[in-house]
Amino acid sequence: MSTSGRFDFVDPGPLIDGELELVLDQKADGDPARKLVPAYGFKMILRGRVDEIGRITLRVGNAERLLYVGQIGYQVAPGHRGHQYAARACRLLLPLARHHGLNPLWITCNPENVASRRTCELLGAELVEIVALPEDVDMHRRGERYKCRYRLSL
Numbered sequence: 001m002s003t004s005g006r007f008d009f010v011d012p013g014p015l016i017d018g019e020l021e022l023v024l025d026q027k028a029d030g031d032p033a034r035k036l037v038p039a040y041g042f043k044m045i046l047r048g049r050v051d052e053i054g055r056i057t058l059r060v061g062n063a064e065r066l067l068y069v070g071q072i073g074y075q076v077a078p079g080h081r082g083h084q085y086a087a088r089a090c091r092l093l094l095p096l097a098r099h100h101g102l103n104p105l106w107i108t109c110n111p112e113n114v115a116s117r118r119t120c121e122l123l124g125a126e127l128v129e130i131v132a133l134p135e136d137v138d139m140h141r142r143g144e145r146y147k148c149r150y151r152l153s154l
Contacts, residue, residue, distance in 0.1 A: 007038035007060070010099060015092040019047050020085055022056065022092050030061060037061025040096065044076070044089055053080040056089045060100045068137055068147050070108035071097070074119070081115065087122040094154060103154040108147040117148060125150035 007029055015022035026041030037059050044054035054076035059066060072093065074086045090107070097105050107123075109116035111130055120127070128149050133140040139147075 009038070009040070010096070012040070012093075012096045015042070016047065017088045017092055020088050020092075021045050021047050022089055026057075030063075035063050035065045037063050037066065040093075042089070042093075044085055053077050054085055054089070056086070056093065058093050058096060060097075060102065065137075066106060067131065067149065068108060068133055068139060070106050070149075071102055072105060072107050074116075084119075084122060086116070086119040090119065090123055098154050105152040105154055107150045107152060109150075110144060111146050111148050120148075120150040120152075123152055125152040 009027045012024060021044075022042040023045055024040060025043050026039075028036070028039045028041065030036050030038045038061065039057050039059045042056050043052040044056060045052060054074065056072065056074040059069070059071045059073070061071075072090055074089060076085050094105075097103075107120050107125055109120065117127075128151050130146050130148050132146055133144055
């Protein structure tokens, strides 16, 4: 936080792993009233191209809501799955997470999402628990009932 009470976003610099590049395109201030923490949003692209192959978000904080959504969230477009882009993108964000003092880093996914669970394992994250979603959480209203919570020590 800055002295004005606003979150101090930093320039993460180039985030590149081979042909995968993360491009910062969103910064969202937190909203305590809505239990939201500051977040960085990145599109995943293949270098030399402009089309987005996925997205990844780093949420900076420890609000209760993060028990269910995690501090990192990612999605990869169906045509680009199977290349470990999610795990590679997560690794690219670890220095930024460390900069903001996130240790451990929490990642969540649905229990039946084998690909996301594999991503967590590739990162070296440990499955801590599977938690039931409270009824007042938006994911529950969309039909989700449980989340795997993985802890990644930085």
